[in-house]
Amino acid sequence: MPSTAAIALRGIVKRYPRVIANDGVDLVVDKGTIHAVIGENGAGKSTLMKILYGMVRPDEGSIELAGRPVRFASPREAIAAGIGMVHQHFMLVRPLTVYENVVLGQEPGRALRWDRRQARSEVSRLSKEYGIAVDPEARVAELSVGEEQRVEILKVLYRGARTLILDEPTAVLTPGECEELFATLRRLKQAGSTILFISHKLKEVMALCDRVTVMRRGKTVGEKACAETSREELARLMVGDMEIAESKSSDFRYEAAPETALELESVCVAGPHGRRALSEISLSVAAGEILGVAGVEGNGQRELAQAVCGLLPYYGRIRRAGRAAYIPEDRHRCGLLLCAPAWENMLLGRHREREFSSPLSLDQAAIRRYGRALVSDFDLRPPDLEQRAAAFSGGNQQKIVVGRELSKSPRVLVAAHPTRGVDIGAAALIHDRILRAKAAGCGVLLISADLDELLALCDRIAVLYSGRLMGVLPRGQANLETLGRWMAGLEQA
Ligand SMILES: Nc1ncnc2c1ncn2[C@@H]1O[C@H](COP(=O)(O)OP(=O)(O)O)[C@@H](O)[C@H]1O
Numbered sequence: 001m002p003s004t005a006a007i008a009l010r011g012i013v014k015r016y017p018r019v020i021a022n023d024g025v026d027l028v029v030d031k032g033t034i035h036a037v038i039g040e041n042g043a044g045k046s047t048l049m050k051i052l053y054g055m056v057r058p059d060e061g062s063i064e065l066a067g068r069p070v071r072f073a074s075p076r077e078a079i080a081a082g083i084g085m086v087h088q089h090f091m092l093v094r095p096l097t098v099y100e101n102v103v104l105g106q107e108p109g110r111a112l113r114w115d116r117r118q119a120r121s122e123v124s125r126l127s128k129e130y131g132i133a134v135d136p137e138a139r140v141a142e143l144s145v146g147e148e149q150r151v152e153i154l155k156v157l158y159r160g161a162r163t164l165i166l167d168e169p170t171a172v173l174t175p176g177e178c179e180e181l182f183a184t185l186r187r188l189k190q191a192g193s194t195i196l197f198i199s200h201k202l203k204e205v206m207a208l209c210d211r212v213t214v215m216r217r218g219k220t221v222g223e224k225a226c227a228e229t230s231r232e233e234l235a236r237l238m239v240g241d242m243e244i245a246e247s248k249s250s251d252f253r254y255e256a257a258p259e260t261a262l263e264l265e266s267v268c269v270a271g272p273h274g275r276r277a278l279s280e281i282s283l284s285v286a287a288g289e290i291l292g293v294a295g296v297e298g299n300g301q302r303e304l305a306q307a308v309c310g311l312l313p314y315y316g317r318i319r320r321a322g323r324a325a326y327i328p329e330d331r332h333r334c335g336l337l338l339c340a341p342a343w344e345n346m347l348l349g350r351h352r353e354r355e356f357s358s359p360l361s362l363d364q365a366a367i368r369r370y371g372r373a374l375v376s377d378f379d380l381r382p383p384d385l386e387q388r389a390a391a392f393s394g395g396n397q398q399k400i401v402v403g404r405e406l407s408k409s410p411r412v413l414v415a416a417h418p419t420r421g422v423d424i425g426a427a428a429l430i431h432d433r434i435l436r437a438k439a440a441g442c443g444v445l446l447i448s449a450d451l452d453e454l455l456a457l458c459d460r461i462a463v464l465y466s467g468r469l470m471g472v473l474p475r476g477q478a479n480l481e482t483l484g485r486w487m488a489g490l491e492q493a
C-alpha cells in the first residue's frame with residue numbers, strides 16, 4: 001500500500017554470515033515527528049539505519065520516501081535525497097576547524113579557492129538558527145565529545161538534510177549536554193524536519209519522541225505512540241519474556257571495612273601546558289567497597305584510572321592490595337583487539353598464565369572451556385567464540401571486556417564508564433557482575449558521568465573537578481544538588 005509517510009521501510013532483510021541482522025523489519029515514520037527506534041544491543045537498529053542511509057545494501061525489502069520508492073547505492077545518494085546521519089563514532093578531521101569540517105567536500109565558492117568567509121557565516125547562521133553552540137573557529141581536536149557531536153549535526157544540516165538519523169546520540173553526553181541536544185532536536189522538528197532517534201534509554205525516548213518502534217533480534221516487535229505507552233511496557237517489549245534484572249546494591253551490603261584495597265596518597269599527574277592533570281589526590285577504597293568518582297568528563301578521571309592501573313607516571317604513593325583489573329573507558333582503543341576473535345580478546349593479558357599455557361604452546365582446550373563459561377556467564381550474543389570482536393554490538397563487546405577483567409579475580413577493579421553506550425539489559429548485567437566482585441571483597445573505583453548509576457551502586461561518591469578532589473560523600477548523604485555544585489567547581493567540601 002502506498003503511503004505518504006516521510007519514510008517507509010518494508011520487509012527489510014539483511015543477512016550476515018553468522019546472524020540475520022534485520023529479519024523482515026517494517027518502519028513507518030511520519031513527517032515532522034521524532035521517531036524512536038529502540039532495542040537491546042544487537043537488535044539490528046544500526047543496521048536498519050545504515051540501510052536507510054545507503055551504507056549497507058539490504059538483501060530484501062523496499063524503501064519509500066514520501067511515497068516514492070528509492071534505492072540508495074551509497075550515502076551520497078541518500079544525502080542527495082535529504083537524509084543525514086550522525087554516527088555513533090564520529091568521523092571528523094581533528095586538525096581542522098569546526099567550520100572547515102562542516103563544509104568539507106561541499107565548500108562554497110570555486111573548487112580551488114573556496115570562500116572561507118561564506119563558510120564561516122553559513123556555519124554561524126545554522127548554529128544560531130538551531131541553538132547549536134559551537135565556535136566555528138575552534139579546532140576539532142580541542143573539542144569535547146559533546147561539541148564534536150554538535151559539529152556532526154551541523155555537517156548534516158549544512159548538506160540540507162530534512163531527515164536526520166541519530167544513532168545513540170546521548171551515549172556520550174553529560175546530562176546537561178543531553179538537554180541541549182533535545183532542545184536542538186525539538187527546534188528541528190518544529191522547523192519540519194523528521195528525526196530518527198536510536199536509543200535504548202527509555203527515559204529519554206519518553207521525554208523526547210512522538211512514536212517509538214521496538215526491535216528485538218532483528219524483528220519489529222511493536223510500535224507505539226509515546227503518550228500511550230510506558231517505560232515498563234517498552235522494557236518488556238525490548239527484552240521479551242526474559243526477566244529484567246534489577247540489581248540492588250543493598251542486596252550486597254558490606255559490613256565494616258577490615259582492609260584497604262586501594263590507597264592513594266598525594267597523587268599528582270602532570271598534564272599538558274605545565275598544568276597538573278591530577279593534584280594531590282588522597283583517597284582509599286576498602287575491600288568490598290565501591291567508591292564512585294563523579295565529574296564532568298576531562299577533569300582528571302582518565303588520568304586517575306590510568307595512574308591507579310600503572311599506565312601513567314605519577315608522583316605520590318599508590319598502594320594496591322593485589323591484582324588490579326581495568327575496564328577502560330574506550331573499549332575500541334584500549335579494551336579490545338577488534339580484528340581478533342572473541343576468544344583471543346577474552347584471553348588478552350592472561351595468555352601466559354599456567355591455566356592457559358604450557359611452556360611451549362597455548363592450551364586450546366582450556367581456553368575454549370574458559371571462553372564458553374564466560375559466554376554463558378555474560379550471556380554473550382551471538383554465543384560465538386570465533387566471531388571477530390568488531391562484529392559484536394557495543395554491549396556485547398563490553399561484556400567481553402568486563403568478563404575478561406573480572407575473570408582475573410582482582411583485588412582492585414577500576415571501571416571507567418562501564419555501561420556507557422550499552423543497552424539496559426547489558427548494563428544491568430554489568431552492574432550485577434560489579435556488585436558480585438564487591439561481594440567477593442574486591443575494592444572498586446567506579447568512574448562514571450552517570451550520576452544515577454553512581455547513586456545506585458556506590459557506597460561513597462567522590463567528585464573530581466579540574467584534577468582536584470572536591471569532596472567525598474557516603475551514598476546516604478549524597479544528593480544531586482551537592483554533587484552538581486562540586487562537579488561545576490562552585491563549591492568544595
Ligand atoms: N558488518 C557486520 N558483519 C557481521 N555481523 C554484523 C555486522 N554488522 C552488524 N552485525 C551483526 O548484526 C546484529 C545487529 O547489529 P546492529 O545492527 O549493530 O545492532 P544494534 O545497533 O541494535 O546494537 C548483531 O548481531 C551484529 O553482531
Ligand SMILES: [Mg+2]
Nearest residue numbers: 045046047167
Ligand atoms: Mg547500534
